[in-house]
Amino acid sequence: MDKPIRSGCPINLTLETLGDRWSLIVIRDIMFGNRRHYRDLLNNSEEGIASNILADRLRKLVEAGLLSTSPDPAHKQKTVYSLAEPAIQLVPLLAQMGAWGRRFTPATRELSIRAQLLEEGGPQMWAAFMAELRSLHLGAEAPDRSVIRELTDAYLAALSG
């Protein structure tokens, strides 16, 4: 059942886990958009992910230990998807991806604001963001600083500006 590992190189293994067009998109939406349900991820997907692909990726990411699921107490049919610690530690990777994309791809201004903030904030801001994610997803204590609010405010300001 397990597909064979191509090599023990950490870069290769990261690619074998996350190196497709959708896995990191799903994690990005959960992380930055706080989308916790399947429908939320499906309908508010900026890129228009297909329903079967989304279901498949969620299943694989749970299997790989990057996400966890729990029933939604407020709605018997809903499943809540949460980031596990390995996914939370993708913050620096996603920050670098945003930084690179901002420089070398035709990213739009509004969608680049958050990447810019996260790049300028550096490792200190990433750590604050991860602390906040541990609070939102793992039940850790809430930190003082809300990076998500900082990012969202900047994004909304860019939209209206």
Added chain:
Amino acid sequence: MDKPIRSGCPINLTLETLGDRWSLIVIRDIMFGNRRHYRDLLNNSEEGIASNILADRLRKLVEAGLLSTSPDPAHKQKTVYSLAEPAIQLVPLLAQMGAWGRRFTPATRELSIRAQLLEEGGPQMWAAFMAELRSLHLGAEAPDRSVIRELTDAYLAALSG
């Protein structure tokens, strides 16, 4: 001919450029292994890339401005592949990928040594590495520090240790 862009998000655009199983593997081998020719990339591939996939990726990466080609003065049939500036600026991204893979995947010890060094070296070491790559690939002046040698020495030591 151009495939349509799915969204202007910098993370998505980075994935559309590099988010497949092989593109970053090819860049990694050129960057860390200094493999500059097609056969070198094909035969010394740790992961066993297929010849048609390699040819396709090299073509796409050149098109995307990440690599450039030049004739090899010493061999009329050989093409030299060089990293362009956008690829050199993937160093921080690859460093983060190595760091994540080292923590959360079953990476082998020997192949993780370089990732560990690059992680511990931090942005300062990344900058030195990029300066060295600009010297090797873009004809810039040679820097004092050779990060490639540091990495290779550590790797060879790990092999024999």
Added chain:
DNA sequence: ACAACTGCTTGCAAAATGCATACGGAAAGG
């Protein structure tokens, strides 16, 4: 002269992706 090597292509099978539609059950609105 000849074998080995150069970058790359071709044919073809297998797998992944994309899209529309369907699902049984649960919630929401009248």
Added chain:
DNA sequence: CCTTTCCGTATGCATTTTGCAAGCAGTTGT
């Protein structure tokens, strides 16, 4: 209640991507 909408998927099917083996015309080393 009763109907509509919403829930997280599954299914069928076409298209695209990947993977593997073999081949090719020209160049190089022996």
